[in-house]
Amino acid sequence: MSDLLKVENLTVRFEVKRGGGWNKKSYLYAVDDVSFTVKKGETLAIVGESGSGKTTAALAVARLVKAYSGKVALAGEDILQKEAEALRQTRQKVQFIFQDPYSSLNPRKRAEAIVREPLDSLSRKSEDEKTKIVDDLFEAVGLRPEQQRLFPHQFSGGQRQRIGIARALATQPELIICDEPVSALDVAVQAQILNLLRKLQKDFGLTYLFISHDLGVVQHMSDSIAVMYMGKVVEHADRLSLFQTPRHPYTQALLSAVPTVDRAKRAQQKRILIPGDAPDPVNLPAGCRFANRCPAAQAICQTVEPELKSDTNGHRTACHLV
Ligand SMILES: Nc1ncnc2c1ncn2[C@@H]1O[C@H](COP(=O)(O)OP(=O)(O)O)[C@@H](O)[C@H]1O
Ligand code: SF4
Ligand SMILES: [Mg+2]
Secondary structure (H helix, E strand, O other): OOEEEEEEEEEEEEEEOOOOOOOOOEEEEEEEEEEEEEEOOOEEEEEOOOOOOHHHHHHHHOOOOOOOEEEEEEOOEEOOOOOHHHHHHHHHHEEEEOOOOOOOOOOOOOHHHHHHHHHHHHOOOOHHHHHHHHHHHHHHOOOOHHHHHOOHHHOOHHHHHHHHHHHHHOOOOOEEEEEOOOOOOOHHHHHHHHHHHHHHHHHHOOEEEEEEOOHHHHOOOOOEEEEEEOOEEEEEEEHHHHHHOOOOHHHHHHHHOOOOOOHHHHHHOOOOOOOOOOOOOOOOOOOOOOHHHOOOOOHHHHHOOOOOEEOOOOOEEOOOOO
């Protein structure tokens, strides 16, 4: 299948205030030279601890935060260069589902108006067309027609996330970015929402960029997985390859925390704890960013930053030992 999203050398930096002289500018490279692609109809998961740059990368892809450098192409069109009307059209094509269904919905609006809002601001459909679309979306996400009249506080967390999903689907986007869509929900409800997202993907041929801090959540939800650490992609492979032969010590540690259903495997599985804290993102070390916490670190890791290199099957890893 063809690439729907192609991100090349994307870098996003923030100016941060740090003690010192008046004019001293420091930068935090939240996303540092990151490249990945997502094929049409597939799901790329981006996984990593809090602060690794997942949300910032996604916001840059949706033009909700400014990229410092790099390229983002959606269906072959460079979207970082777009302005005005072309940008409005791009906004229709990329939609977000946010982590927190409690704070991402306007509490003073009825569910119907929330789902309709992107159609009002981004599309040029008639009122009748919009009403029909909203009716269909409520059905698609498993909400009843009469629930359209209710306000967000009258829904449970899972139902609110269904409203968020319906809203994201309203403009028939080509790419849906799910940023930790189930992290704020109970485990039982998580499974329902993940199942719904999968069903919608199948029914409508959706393409997802799916962000999570939890590899367990994405194991049934992704075609390929990119693992991020401190602004960098440290490993990127298709799902099976990543789960069966994780190569980066950071990925191995993340994976060791995922409960497995396979009993024989569970018996052998040893949890690898990641010691210590991540380095200061404004003063990154010279070598590998994971070196101060890596159980396998060597002398070279302190001085030379490992490059992301691909094997013949396209499994990419950034580690001197691989
Ligand atoms: N607007 C901002 N200004 C300054 N720093 C930011 C801003 N947004 C995010 N960051 C920093 O960028 C890094 C990556 O953050 P984020 O993309 O939210 O990570 P994640 O989603 O993986 O938790 C963090 O160090 C965070 O503090
Ligand atoms: S490059 Fe070195 S420090 Fe970094 S992950 Fe590999 S072994 Fe660990
Ligand atoms: Mg985030």
